[in-house]
Amino acid sequence: MQRRELLGSVAALTLLGTQGLARAQEFPRAGMTVKYIVPFPPGGLTDVMARAVAQKLTEVLKVPVLVENKAGGNAQIGADQVAKSTPDGSSLLAITLTHAANVTLFPDAPYSFMNDLRPVALLAGSPMLIVVPSNSAVTDFRDLMKVAKARPLNAGSSGNGTPPHLTMALFNDINQSQMTHVPYRGGAPSMTDLMGGQLDIVFSNFPESIAHVKSGRLRALALCSPARNPMVADVPTTIEAGMAGLQVENWTATMIQAKTPDVIVERYSREIVKIMAAPDMAERATQQGFRINARGADEFGVFLKGEVERWARIIKTARITAG
Numbered sequence: 001m002q003r004r005e006l007l008g009s010v011a012a013l014t015l016l017g018t019q020g021l022a023r024a025q026e027f028p029r030a031g032m033t034v035k036y037i038v039p040f041p042p043g044g045l046t047d048v049m050a051r052a053v054a055q056k057l058t059e060v061l062k063v064p065v066l067v068e069n070k071a072g073g074n075a076q077i078g079a080d081q082v083a084k085s086t087p088d089g090s091s092l093l094a095i096t097l098t099h100a101a102n103v104t105l106f107p108d109a110p111y112s113f114m115n116d117l118r119p120v121a122l123l124a125g126s127p128m129l130i131v132v133p134s135n136s137a138v139t140d141f142r143d144l145m146k147v148a149k150a151r152p153l154n155a156g157s158s159g160n161g162t163p164p165h166l167t168m169a170l171f172n173d174i175n176q177s178q179m180t181h182v183p184y185r186g187g188a189p190s191m192t193d194l195m196g197g198q199l200d201i202v203f204s205n206f207p208e209s210i211a212h213v214k215s216g217r218l219r220a221l222a223l224c225s226p227a228r229n230p231m232v233a234d235v236p237t238t239i240e241a242g243m244a245g246l247q248v249e250n251w252t253a254t255m256i257q258a259k260t261p262d263v264i265v266e267r268y269s270r271e272i273v274k275i276m277a278a279p280d281m282a283e284r285a286t287q288q289g290f291r292i293n294a295r296g297a298d299e300f301g302v303f304l305k306g307e308v309e310r311w312a313r314i315i316k317t318a319r320i321t322a323g
Contacts, residue, residue: 003079005106027089027264034065037079040095041071045126045207048288050094053123053254056275057268074161074322075099076109083116089268093117097163097250100307104315105161105322114308117255120265122300124290125249127225128167129232131218132192132201133208141222141241144201146252155179158191158208161322164190166311167203167224167248169290169318174245178219180190191227194218205250206289224248225291249294251307253300 018036028034036054041272050067057065070078075098082093103113111117118133130141137145147153148171157164160183172179182199184190187208193199195217202209210217210231222234222244228237240247254272256265275281276294285292295303 020097027267028061028063030063032063032090034061034063034092036067036092036094037078037082038063038067039071039075039295040069040071040094040096044067045250045288045290046094049123049252049285049290052281052284053272053275056278056281057271058195059219060271062276066180071188074106075219076102076106076111076215077115079113080109082255082257083111083113087256087257087261088261089256089264090121091257092257092268094188094252094253095255097162097166097307097311101161101163101166101311101315103308104312108251114305116173116258118258118265119259119297119301119304120254120256120268121276121297122251122253122293122295123226123272123276124285124292126206126289126292127223127229127249127291128163128207128248129204129209129213129223129235130201130248131194131204131213133197134217134219136200138221139199139204141236141238141243143176145175145242146219147174148179153179154198156182156184156199156202156204157192158187158190159183159185161315161320163201163205163248165249165320166314167246169314170248170318171203171243171246173317174243174313191218197266203257204241205246210289222246227291229289229291230286231289249291249293250305252290265297267298 034318036050038050054065054067060238070081082091085091132138137148155168187205190202194202213220220232221231222238222241223235224238273296276292282292
């Protein structure tokens with residue numbers, strides 16, 4: 001290549017880079033619409049939180065931020081869509097603990113979760129609530145640790161590889177016990193059988209069991225959270241009950257296409273953390289059973305890496321499969 005051609009190519013690349021940076025600095029662009037992809041059906045906790053954040057982002061960014069539900073494939077369909085989207089800030093992805101587990105459960109996924117997506121912000125976590133029938137002979141969490149070692153217990157979940165299943169597996173790992181896993185198609189059927197006496201215990205998603213605890217049909221043994229929840233203020237945390245390692249919250253967070261410019265990611269990260277810190281959002285989150293745990297992109301990235309590694313070990317130790 002001649003010197004003149006080389007200089008021309010360098011200038012062109014420099015111009016493209018400058019234009020790309022300028023576009024990023026102009027974010028959000030006038031007239032743009034942001035899709036906030038929720039890879040779960042409408043009405044669930046992740047969807048509710050995403051809609052609350054999207055509403056606030058619309059007000060702050062002055063452009064529409066619209067939630068779009070893309071359920072299916074164990075939350076992989078929506079994630080794949082964002083992983084392959086244009087990296088201009090026009091697509092966001094709502095994720096949960098499920099995605100951290102999926103890295104191990106689905107090694108042949110059509111996208112790389114850790115390479116094709118990048119962290120934006122952690123929002124909040126909904127703690128797992130350990131529940132037994134109200135007439136159970138297991139009286140409290142310390143009793144559960146003893147009973148689980150003495151005899152087999154049937155533990156229901158909302159399906160293989162779901163947060164309730166993973167929490168049960170983590171309990172077994174720490175307690176050196178062997179509960180029998182009974183998977184269901186969703187949390188509601190497991191609650192029905194637990195109250196009916198077909199199951200001994202469920203490490204449940206908080207929203208799926210809280211109403212039954214309040215009604216007295218189920219007894220809550222412990223909350224897998226670092227702090228008590230005001231909705232069940234008398235229920236101890238697993239730390240208080242003697243198993244500090246059993247900390248599991250079905251957290252929700254935001255990610256974006258991996259090649260999105262830093263300036264856009266930083267803007268989203270800053271605004272979302274600020275949104276989550278607002279008193280009205282904290283109140284709304286608490287009413288939904290969440291514990292606010294807002295973290296920016298860098299801190300969330302460290303947290304996410306830890307979650308992927310933590311659940312990879314548990315999944316492999318317990319030989320959990322997605323089927």
